[in-house]
Amino acid sequence: KQEVTQIPAALSVPEGENLVLNCSFTDSAIYNLQWFRQDPGKGLTSLLLIQSSQREQTSGRLNASLDKSSGRSTLYIAASQPGDSATYLCAVEKGNDYKLSFGAGTTVTVRA
């Protein structure tokens, strides 16, 4: 069974600092990996999707890398802002069956 772990569980940084969020998974035979953002009491919003054949994806201040062989992904958020405060979840899809396995998330607080 695929296990997805996110460390740390919570992170607090001053505004302007770069954020580094980690995700690890136990089974490297994945189809893709996704990063989501969740605001308190809300649904999830997709940030980035990395297919298994890709090493990274970028969108604005966000960059996500994928190392399948080591079972790791990292989400980088440059020049953090208070509006980046949220919980960030990673999820992996094992096969082409659309089923996702989620980590518990990292809750980020960016202090003004």
Add this chain to the structure above:
Amino acid sequence: DGGITQSPKYLFRKEGQNVTLSCEQNLNHDAMYWYRQDPGQGLRLIYYSQIVNDFQKGDIAEGYSVSREKKESFPLTVTSAQKNPTAFYLCASSPGTGPDTQYFGPGTRLTVL
């Protein structure tokens, strides 16, 4: 506006009652999903459906039931057999072909009194 709607936003249930959570999408997506989220845990898959009139159990299907009679609708019933139903329930959909993200609704918070 295209998207996924869930209702109600908050739901209270007495022990022994069945309740049904609504999920509707107008994205013309083939696949739909139900997840449960508990504090400090990741989302866990309850049921999913890749096509109308077909659905499969996820990792924690016991005590839940679903139907998929229409492409745009995927209601979830939490039955009295579910021992610990208090949680945040999220519905999602995806196109169902090729690698694509899942699109989530705003969620329903169910509390058992």
